[in-house]
Amino acid sequence: MTERVRPARLDDVARAAGVHVSTVSRVINGSADVAVRPETKQRILAAARDLQYRPNAIARGLRLATTGTLGLLVPSLRNPVNSPIVRGAFDRAWERNFVLVLAEDAEESEAAEDAYERLVEEGRIDGLLIQSARLGNPNLDRFARGPVPCVFMDRAHPGSGRNVTMRDQDAGRIAADHLLGLGHRALAHLSGPDELDTVARRRDGFVERSRGEGCDPLVVPAPLSERGGFAGMRTLLQSDAAPTAVFVANINQTLGALAAAREAGVHVPEHVSLLSHDDDPLCEYLETPLTAIRMPLHELGTTAVDVLLEQVEGSPPRDVEVPIAPELVLRRSTAPAPR
Amino acid sequence: MTERVRPARLDDVARAAGVHVSTVSRVINGSADVAVRPETKQRILAAARDLQYRPNAIARGLRLATTGTLGLLVPSLRNPVNSPIVRGAFDRAWERNFVLVLAEDAEESEAAEDAYERLVEEGRIDGLLIQSARLGNPNLDRFARGPVPCVFMDRAHPGSGRNVTMRDQDAGRIAADHLLGLGHRALAHLSGPDELDTVARRRDGFVERSRGEGCDPLVVPAPLSERGGFAGMRTLLQSDAAPTAVFVANINQTLGALAAAREAGVHVPEHVSLLSHDDDPLCEYLETPLTAIRMPLHELGTTAVDVLLEQVEGSPPRDVEVPIAPELVLRRSTAPAPR
């Protein structure tokens, strides 16, 4: 058998089976009940197999006005926490016969505009997963009103009616409960940038629950990076009312916070408890293994794809919250309040 | 202006400008020198602008037998070290007017087969970046001989003549030089799985240089994960000839190795020096800031795309090594040999 240089087309199969292309098309992707004589069907299927026929996605896309492709707009290709989300989205999309194209929506530039043109206006995708929403970004309205189905994943665009989120408020509450339960009263929250609604919901849950118990936590926003966590923690440690427990918005920040504590001679958890939002394999291997809140990231990804595909199939958009509860993973960075 | 629900097609522009579609097509993507009357051209351009016309990528793809899409086959969406590579590839592809579709080539499954069918056989891509090559994987031959241009990125497929790599041997040599220069004689290398050629090249460089100086390093292969690093380091520390310096194959492993040392009461760098391959922002924030070797990851990604596009444009495939030298980033996890 010689190596075929050109993939087989419908016409090749038709000729091999001695029928018309339209017949081949029908049996190839007809529901089981297409009216075709069984023997013809067998002949066609055999020919298709022999020739390793696969329908050309581009031609089919043009005909059906459907691409089998979903766009994924991510804020940054760096943040490791994103990978389970992306992976969940990828897995489910692949499983449902869609392919994912990547676009980065860097904060500074007009990358979103760019992505809109390249992906939506050029008709490359059937739907769009947006993970990069920042509150108050006017570009996003364009997506929400555009001709292409889309869904805001993780970071909601309030009022869009297209948000797929996790129980971030609950995560904040769980954090507060855990720390309060250990007897801490001087609480703080190292938060992320205010424009991220996901971060805001976390914070609100934490603050509200703490206040319910008569504590008013210090809240310091900082970039979601090691450096941000370092600076934020330093600020907290130097404040008049230095906290005995801090809830940190993400794992990169937590690494920075640990470094700041170390530098200040503050011990974790003896002097200050640290509770990290987002769990990661590395939590277990740090000097002080990190107590963390594990979020259903993979499920967020799969759910977002499911919800997006509802729209693609014609349903009206809707908000969905992944029902799985955030989970406290107890390790050693939190301890009873010093007294 | 009413919200347009359907994007403009060539025909809409033609009608608006009072010309034939073929003329519009010519001016839209004609090289500056198409023979069109300037005023016609202006009229067309104005109409296109008004209607926000963008050529439909699918239709154009069908006609030109070109998709403007590149596939990216990654081993795992988790490994953070991959992000700069992926990001480099993405940036360059985007810049050169290509879009990237994702495919995961998980080790266990027949994911590669699957990806081949979905991406290559269905005609979705013009070329493929393969970052998941494992030595001895027979599926890969299919890619290398297939009808679609492809390039092995980072992990080479020896003999394919399509490898884009970094100077991994040099990284190993630099590691050995650094450690030997500090007076260490009892060297070890915590390596990755032998089927990864990139890991093998690193190891070879390290071992060869060490032997040149009369040392014969212990080499322990382990998975490229925290857990793998933990187990591997434990093995090393328990061996008869416990090393005073170890070169670790990646950053996840290094975190595990640090934990193992800590558990064994072995101090870094007083008792044992640790040198990590791959630098990352977090290196700076650990208990002992990590001396590391920084690789030109972003450039690997951009170069791989450039080399792939050469093939797409008809040039024969070739091997390329990114010329940028690995760089030793001195921090505190390496120190002179104890005596």
Place this chain on the structure above:
DNA sequence: CTGAAAGCGCTTACAG
């Protein structure tokens, strides 16, 4: 049960 035709939105020889 199967074939012939039209058309998805483009591009590109070929006329004029």
Place this chain on the structure above:
DNA sequence: CTGAAAGCGCTTACAG
């Protein structure tokens, strides 16, 4: 300088 036609590989009414 511009138009009319054919065709990329499919799918789907419409005939027969």
